[in-house]
Amino acid sequence: MKKKKRNLLILEIVGLLLALLWLSPFYIMIVNSIKTKKEIFSDVIGIPEEWTFENFSNAFIDLDFIHSFINSLIITIFSVGIIIIFSAMAAYALQRNKSKLSGMIFFIFVAAMLIPFQSVMIPLVSLFGKVEMLNQVGLIFMYLGFGSSLSIFLYHGSLSSVAVSLDEAATIDGANKWQIFWRIIFPILKPISVTVGILNVIWIWNDYLLPSLVLNEQSATIPLKMFFFFGQYTKQWHLALAGLTIAIIPVIIVYFFAQKHIIKGVSDGAVK
Amino acid sequence: MELNNNGQERIKKAALLSIIPGLGQFYNKQPFKGVVFLAIFFVFIIQMATFGIEAMTGLFTLGVTPGQDHSLFMLIEGSLQLLILAIFLILYAINIYDAKRVATLASIGIKTNKSFIDIMKNVYQNGFSYLLALPAYAAMIFAIVFPVLVTVLTAFTNYDFYHIPPANLVDWVGFDTFKDIFFLSSYRDSFMAVLSWTVIWTFAATTLQIVIGVFTAVVLNQKFIKGRRFFGIIFLLPWAVPAFITIMSFSNMFNDSIGAINTQVIPLLNHLPFIDIDAISWKTDPFWTKIAIIMIQGWLGFPFIYVLVSGILQSIPEDLYEAAKIDGANAIQRFRTITMPAIFAIATPIFVTQYTGNFNNFSMIYLFNEGGPGSVGAGAGSTDILISWIYKLTTGTSPQYNVAAAVTIMISIIVIGISLLVFKKTKAFEMED
Numbered sequence: 132m133k134k135k136k137r138n139l140l141i142l143e144i145v146g147l148l149l150a151l152l153w154l155s156p157f158y159i160m161i162v163n164s165i166k167t168k169k170e171i172f173s174d175v176i177g178i179p180e181e182w183t184f185e186n187f188s189n190a191f192i193d194l195d196f197i198h199s200f201i202n203s204l205i206i207t208i209f210s211v212g213i214i215i216i217f218s219a220m221a222a223y224a225l226q227r228n229k230s231k232l233s234g235m236i237f238f239i240f241v242a243a244m245l246i247p248f249q250s251v252m253i254p255l256v257s258l259f260g261k262v263e264m265l266n267q268v269g270l271i272f273m274y275l276g277f278g279s280s281l282s283i284f285l286y287h288g289s290l291s292s293v294a295v296s297l298d299e300a301a302t303i304d305g306a307n308k309w310q311i312f313w314r315i316i317f318p319i320l321k322p323i324s325v326t327v328g329i330l331n332v333i334w335i336w337n338d339y340l341l342p343s344l345v346l347n348e349q350s351a352t353i354p355l356k357m358f359f360f361f362g363q364y365t366k367q368w369h370l371a372l373a374g375l376t377i378a379i380i381p382v383i384i385v386y387f388f389a390q391k392h393i394i395k396g397v398s399d400g401a402v403k
Numbered sequence: 404m405e406l407n408n409n410g411q412e413r414i415k416k417a418a419l420l421s422i423i424p425g426l427g428q429f430y431n432k433q434p435f436k437g438v439v440f441l442a443i444f445f446v447f448i449i450q451m452a453t454f455g456i457e458a459m460t461g462l463f464t465l466g467v468t469p470g471q472d473h474s475l476f477m478l479i480e481g482s483l484q485l486l487i488l489a490i491f492l493i494l495y496a497i498n499i500y501d502a503k504r505v506a507t508l509a510s511i512g513i514k515t516n517k518s519f520i521d522i523m524k525n526v527y528q529n530g531f532s533y534l535l536a537l538p539a540y541a542a543m544i545f546a547i548v549f550p551v552l553v554t555v556l557t558a559f560t561n562y563d564f565y566h567i568p569p570a571n572l573v574d575w576v577g578f579d580t581f582k583d584i585f586f587l588s589s590y591r592d593s594f595m596a597v598l599s600w601t602v603i604w605t606f607a608a609t610t611l612q613i614v615i616g617v618f619t620a621v622v623l624n625q626k627f628i629k630g631r632r633f634f635g636i637i638f639l640l641p642w643a644v645p646a647f648i649t650i651m652s653f654s655n656m657f658n659d660s661i662g663a664i665n666t667q668v669i670p671l672l673n674h675l676p677f678i679d680i681d682a683i684s685w686k687t688d689p690f691w692t693k694i695a696i697i698m699i700q701g702w703l704g705f706p707f708i709y710v711l712v713s714g715i716l717q718s719i720p721e722d723l724y725e726a727a728k729i730d731g732a733n734a735i736q737r738f739r740t741i742t743m744p745a746i747f748a749i750a751t752p753i754f755v756t757q758y759t760g761n762f763n764n765f766s767m768i769y770l771f772n773e774g775g776p777g778s779v780g781a782g783a784g785s786t787d788i789l790i791s792w793i794y795k796l797t798t799g800t801s802p803q804y805n806v807a808a809a810v811t812i813m814i815s816i817i818v819i820g821i822s823l824l825v826f827k828k829t830k831a832f833e834m835e836d
Contacts, residue, residue: 146623150637153702156652157640159663176667217539224535236536241826243547244756245818247763249794250811251550253804254557257479258549276546279539308531337645340765354645361651368655375648383640390636 164373171368186373194356194374200381203336203352206267210274211331215324218279222286223316227298237287244280248340256344270345274335282327289323290316325392336382353378410510417506418499427502431509435519440498447491458484465560466572474573475562482552486544551815558808564801580809590806593781601788604697605762611701613754616708621742623709624716635713638706646703650770653699657685657771687776689785696771696786700761711753712746719745755825759818763790781806789814 163171164186166179190196221240225233259269293316301311317324339354346355357378360371421427425441428434462481466472558580562573584590623634641649656663665682672678685695719741727737747754761767768774774787774795782799783792789810796807 142622142625146619146634149619150634153637153706154640156649159652159656172661174667176663217542221536221539224531224533228533233533233536236540238823239548240539240543242819242823243543245759245822246547246551246815247765247790247793247811247818249763249765249790250807250814251547251554253797254479254550254553255546257475258483258545258553261476261479272542273546275539276542276544279543280547283539312535333642337642339645339647354647357645357648371648375644379644386639387636390639 160372160375163368164376166369168367168369186369187377190360190370190374191377193359193370194353194377196353196374196377199351199353199356200378202267202346202350203354206270206274206342206352207332207335210271210278210335211328213271213275214278214282214331215328217275218282218327219286219317219320219324220312221279222283222290223312225283226287226290227295237283240280240283244284248277252340252344259345265345265347267346267350270342273341273345274331277341278331278334282331285323285327286320289320293319329389329392410507413510414503414506417502421499421502424495424498427498428505431502431505433505433522435522436501440494443491443494447487450487454480455484455487465574466568469572470569472569472572474560474566474568474571476568478556478560478573479553482549482556485552486549554808554811557804558812560805562805562808563803567802576805580805584806584809590781593779593783594810596779596785597783597787597789597792600693600786601762604693604768604786604788605758608697608700608704608764608767609754609758609761611697612704613708613757615701616705617712617746619705620709620712620716621738624713635710638709641703641706646766647770649703650699650766654771657695659684659686686772689776692772692776692786696767699771700764700767703767704757704761708757711750715746715749716742752826755822759822762788762818763814764788765790765794769794 159176162176162178165182165184166174167181167183170179225237225240255273256265259265259273264272297315297319298311301315306314337354339358342352342355343358346352357371357374360367360374417427417430419427420430421440423441424444425437425439428437428440458477458480461472461477462484464477465474466477559575559577560573561576561579565571566573584594619634619638657665659665659682662685664685669680669682673680683691685691723741724737727741732740768786768788768791772784772786774784774791777785779785779787781792782795782801782803787795793807793810793814796803796810
């Protein structure tokens with residue numbers, strides 16, 4: 132019994148060490164955001180000798196934080212909202228309609244999930260540039276295009292566990308298809324909607340490459356603004372890390388409120 | 404159902420008449436449908452006459468006067484026209500099919516909808532599901548299918564830095580680009596070098612992250628471990644940071660001369676007994692660069708697997724383990740016969756997406772060391788994978804869009820082929836319940 136207890140203790144300690152190692156980049160981020168530019172180069176790991184909070188106010192101004200935060204928020208909320216609604220509808224349509232055509236459409240959606248973005252970005256940008264859509268609306272539309280395949284794939288999987296008899300019962304009660312979807316099916320899909328939402332928020336909120344090709348200075352999101360700290364010759368780590376610390380505070384707040392859903396969402400997406 | 408001669412005649416006539424869209428529907432006494440199909444037909448004819456013919460010939464010639472004709476725009480407009488043509492052909496087929504179907508129904512005496520309202524109701528009932536899929540589908544066509552079409556076409560042209568429109572014209576060259584990649588030694592060697600490293604990278608990095616993820620999940624989900632949720636929260640934290648920043652921070656820490664690993668961590672480790680390591684050239688020695696990016700990817704990628712596998716482990720019924728214990732199975736046997744099969748049964752499709760994700764993991768490779776150090780020819784560095792090579796081929800100072808497009812086609816075939824094979828074998832792709 133004693134031996135078993137000691138083994139448990141060792142396991143706990145190993146786990147804690149792993150977690151600490153895992154957290155070390157966050158430690159480095161916070162510690163270095165209060166160092167001067169000079170001290171970052173001489174000592175990355177240690178505690179700063181003098182604490183400077185100027186970095187934060189400078190980064191806040193350089194990032195134009197409130198403005199770019201709102202830009203990020205608009206893009207993320209609209210894109211994810213549209214992805215959830217349209218992918219759920221499309222997956223419902225394709226899953227309930229078991230014809231060859233809908234099988235083929237689903238196949239194309241899944242295949243599109245695997246196309247690497249970098250290989251299609253040039254024709255994509257020239258097409259959207261030609262129709263004057265290199266703006267926020269165009270970007271949201273592109274996110275719908277790129278995000279819907281994985282989302283439809285996930286919805287499709289979890290829809291197969293929603294009994295068709297529900298649809299039939301509702302039809303007998305006189306509901307039309309539109310009502311069946313919105314009043315019955317969509318609420319049942321809530322767990323997978325959370326998963327789809329989270330995966331897409333993480334992707335879109337942090338995305339750099341696509342917005343960098345589409346958005347102008349005025350509508351730049353936080354990652355775009357952040358990239359300006361990494362100039363060709365001068366990498367301003369002290370500002371970048373301070374900016375990063377500011378930028379992830381809202382994410383961490385959301386994260387702590389939603390963590391139960393996030394963890395449940397990720398595993399539900401696979402288990403169901 | 405037996406059809407008399409009269410009925411046969413009728414169906415034939417309806418189908419023949421619908422060679423001009425709408426006439427078949429008029430013959431079937433469905434004037435409203437007829438008008439719609441006829442209108443679509445006219446719109447298409449007008450579109451063809453004003454824009455389409457020019458776009459199609461443009462796609463064929465890719466321009467004749469250098470400096471005036473812009474080959475790239477002609478390629479894009481031509482591809483757009485191909486899409487429009489495809490949509491029209493689908494509608495055309497629907498038109499003939501509809502005329503035939505209604506005529507068949509009428510000849511065996513089934514009443515068909517004549518009025519506008521009845522037809523709209525019918526469309527709403529049967530076409531509703533396709534209507535639901537339409538927005539997502541439209542976005543995907545313009546964001547993915549169309550660029551893919553242009554990319555595929557580009558692979559068969561000579562669009563490179565010698566042929567940049569509008570100053571120069573781009574021409575069709577057939578399979579020449581593919582031939583170059585396979586038979587021209589300079590291309591073949593770089594292609595093979597990049598491809599083999601891509602495969603090694605994909606397997607090493609992904610397997611590493613899956614192994615670490617499964618291991619930590621199994622260990623930390625033992626009943627007696629306290630604070631399981633706490634670990635879950637901590638492991639998900641990096642998702643709050645844009646990937647490019649995480650990777651660039653790592654890139655900075657691994658810097659040969661001023662990075663924290665070489666200047667602080669290794670000297671610290673050297674204080675321990677029996678350990679004596681020299682500074683490692685993480686950024687200038689291809690071998691160590693490869694080791695570094697595989698390790699970092701394992702570190703970055705395992706939390707997702709951890710959370711996923713934790714969920715699966717909690718769904719395995721406890722009595723299975725109890726029964727195995729009573730039968731005398733030890734911990735390793737229990738893991739091999741109960742835990743592993745349960746994990747793989749559920750998570751295989753997700754594992755496959757992890758492999759394909761790393762196969763195309765552009766940010767990790769490009770942001771850590773820009774695919775360097777050194778070069779394996781044709782613009783590729785020694786740690787470049789196919790996707791970062793494509794990026795360099797299209798955004799560098801001497802772009803080679805045709806080679807990039809050809810490589811893209813090959814990548815896509817590999818990735819889609821393998822994934823679909825695995826999806827088909829697992830239940831993720833089951834169409835029937």
